[in-house]
Amino acid sequence: MGRSQITFNKKERVKKQQQKRQQKQEKKELHKSDNNKGKALEEMFAYVDEFGNISNTPPEKKYEFKEEDLLRPTSDEDEYHHGKVSYYNNEGHYGFIRDNLTKQTVYFNDKIAGIVLRLDQHVKYKFIRTKQGNQISEVILS
Structure with a gap:
């Protein structure tokens, strides 16, 4: 069995x-x-019409680019912003400045700032965008 x-x-x-x-x-x-x-390359194309819909046929009307379309808009990174130190770590000597208008935070440390900042101190600053986020480039006490 x-x-x-x-x-x-x-x-x-x-x-x-x-x-x-x-x-x-x-x-x-x-x-x-x-x-x-x-398959031919043309068979694999997908087109987007003026309303954002995807289709298999090319659009009838082509958009003509103007030179100003290719220029980057001027950023507000060149002007001073007003803010206040919202966080400061005494041991690491770094912190964050919160913008008065946008409420966005910007990272700083004492080496970059060139001065020692305190919590709740009002400052004028410029910033740059980095991979890690916004970081100050200049700071002035106000």
Whole structure:
């Protein structure tokens, strides 16, 4: 009786393996039919119309770029901002200045500032954008 049980389990395993192979082959054929290899570049393009909708046809009206479209807008990074030291870590000698208008914070440390700032001190500052976030470039006590 034990022996017929073993062969039954073996038959079931073989059957499952064959089903897996069949499913894998079907999946492979499905992927082959869905891929974009061999298609012309134009067939793979997607266009966006003036309303932001995606379509397969190129737009009828082309946008003519003007020179001012390519210029970057002037940033407010060149002017002084007014703020107050909202956080200061005495051990690390760094902190954050919160802008009075936008309420955004800007990182500083004593080396960059060139002076030692205190909590709740009012300052005028300029900042630059870095990978880590906004960081002061100049500070003046006000």
